[in-house]
Amino acid sequence: MELLESLIGKMMASKMLVHLSFCLSFVAVFSLAVILSGNHDVVVAAMISCLYILSCTYVGRWYGKSWITRSVVPTSLFRSVLIFLVLVLGSAAGAAYMFKGDVGRYFLQNLFICFPISVLFIFFGIAIALARHAVWMQVSQAETAQKHKESELQLLLSQLSPHFLFNTLNNIYGISLTQQQRVPQLLLKLSELLRYSVYETREEFIPLQNELLYLKNYIDFEKIQNGARLLLELAIEEHQEDRIRIAPMLLIVFVENAFKYSKATRKPNMWIAIALQVREGWVIFTIKNSFEPGGREQLSLEEPSGIGLHHTLKRLNLIYGNEYFYNAQKENGTYHVELRLKAR
Template identity: 35%
Template sequence: MLQERSGQNWLLKYKLHHIPFWCLYHYLWSVVALGNPLKAANSIFFSPYTVQFVFYVIFQAFAVYFNLYFLIPRYLEKSRFPRYITYLLATILCAALLIVSGYYLSSFTSGKSLEALYGKGHDCFNYFFSYSLPSTMASMTFAMSIKLTKKWIQTKRRQQLLEKEKLETELTFLKNQFNPHFLFNTINSIFFLIHKNPHKASASLAKFSELLRYQLYECNDKQIPLSNEIAYLENFIELEKLRLNKNLEVSLQIEQQYTKHLGIAPFILMTFVENAFKHVSKHTNEPNWITINLYMDQQQLNFSITNSTSTYKANDVVRYGGIGLQNVQRRLELIYPGQYTLQVQRNKTSFDVKLQMDLAELVILENISQTA
């Protein structure tokens, strides 16, 4: 019903700025035909041919918009092809015939005969129709090409917006999957320390508040400074070391030079660190260890983390991935396509992760500082 109304009221969609467009369109055809812009202008605006030119502009524009806003929505888009072709041919024919009448009206208004205006042998109906019909068909084809191109661009942009929205929704979902998991583990750790060592529990609670503040207020952007992510990792590691037994040795080597101007997606590195602490071995007669290395090679981040593991823990860490390794790997594919390499290797006594990724400069901070 709405589509039929829009078809019936198609004249309302005709905009005034289209009139000069069609005038320019026909003027350019006159320039091509006569080979001289000034001569074309004189023949159109300062001669008896003005009426003929107006007929071309008005009736071809009428045919074009009748096709675009009535025939196409009502018949072509509803797959009524025979009716559409029939009405389209009738529209072209009517427009061409009406344009032919402009030749006769030009002769009448100027007081000259058709032979005087158009030359001997060029004063017949067939001659005029042989010009108006191809010209009308060309105008219709040209207008439909513009309309289809515009519609294709709009559809393409709509698809890109939908894909972008879907991507952002998926990234948000994957990121939010991690946060509740981390909070649940940390609260359990503090609860355990309250009964075992209240002093360590107090220190853990202070670290936990810093981490919580980071999650709530500093990680809402798509990218954060790499230095903030590193500070977050260090706080998390200190929190884990407070609650774990002394049989665990943690080696942390981080090169923080030239990291403030680089950005990284939040919690990319954090998942690997939490995964290592969760699945590190719990040997009583053998050493348990975690080794973390991070250094920069210009704008390339090189991150490696290795943890000791027993046989059953090594199998468990491979299966663990719904919120951990599979999560971060999916985020890397979405955010850094073709810009990272990730190697995950399980040995008999260790679990190794190596990540190399190209980081870009953090433009967000510059924009904020400029608007401040």
């Protein structure tokens, strides 16, 4: 059994064996149809006709491949014309001999029949070669585009982690100057966050529950930093199953921005409301935060601090295409972001 499987595998790997198997199968099926119809006298003629049709088709396929590779030089052009003449004249002579038994008398009559048939199947072979090349080019371009997309996504994702780490270490440094007792807890939470961003975000899509756990760890981290000043409203649906999947490290950027800009005010309290639900195959994420009107724009993509949001929007376009909705607006001291993602 293993020997047979090995033989079949080698045959499939060899293009010549595949083409030979196809030709033999074509001739066998056509001849069998003639035998079953009761025309036993023309079985040999039918087999030769099949071989003639296949020869014309493969010659046309060779013509097409030569044209695609631009290898039509005077030598190969002469060879092409010679092959065509041999094919047409040989088929005309063969048909006169097989069907009439007199080549000299019926050669010209069969030539007028074989010439258009030869041209037809040669053009059919050329069409096959061109169509196959067109499909191969489309597949090749799609693979190249996919590899480019994956490399760009990996680059964007690799830049998000240092950006997040930079912001977080700045916050810890500020707290260490005035509230040293909070630093150990913050470092412990930071290690959990970094473990996720380094080891669990290598897949293009991850279970939604994993991303939500990461968000909760980050929110706990911010609770430790901001203490009683933080007024937080959470309405996040629990999803234990793995069938709902989203791209990693998308939601955290919006949560991080909300904390960043709500705390950068002179108000005694900072307010943030986060909600997430899944409806009809869509992950609906909304976040609102207080901010100080007239301060630095929260949706600033030009300055270095906006790298996380800029890369996230770029990742959304690359991963989801038309299968996401993003809207950000500010009104009466409240910044509101709505993001809808098609669940995978």
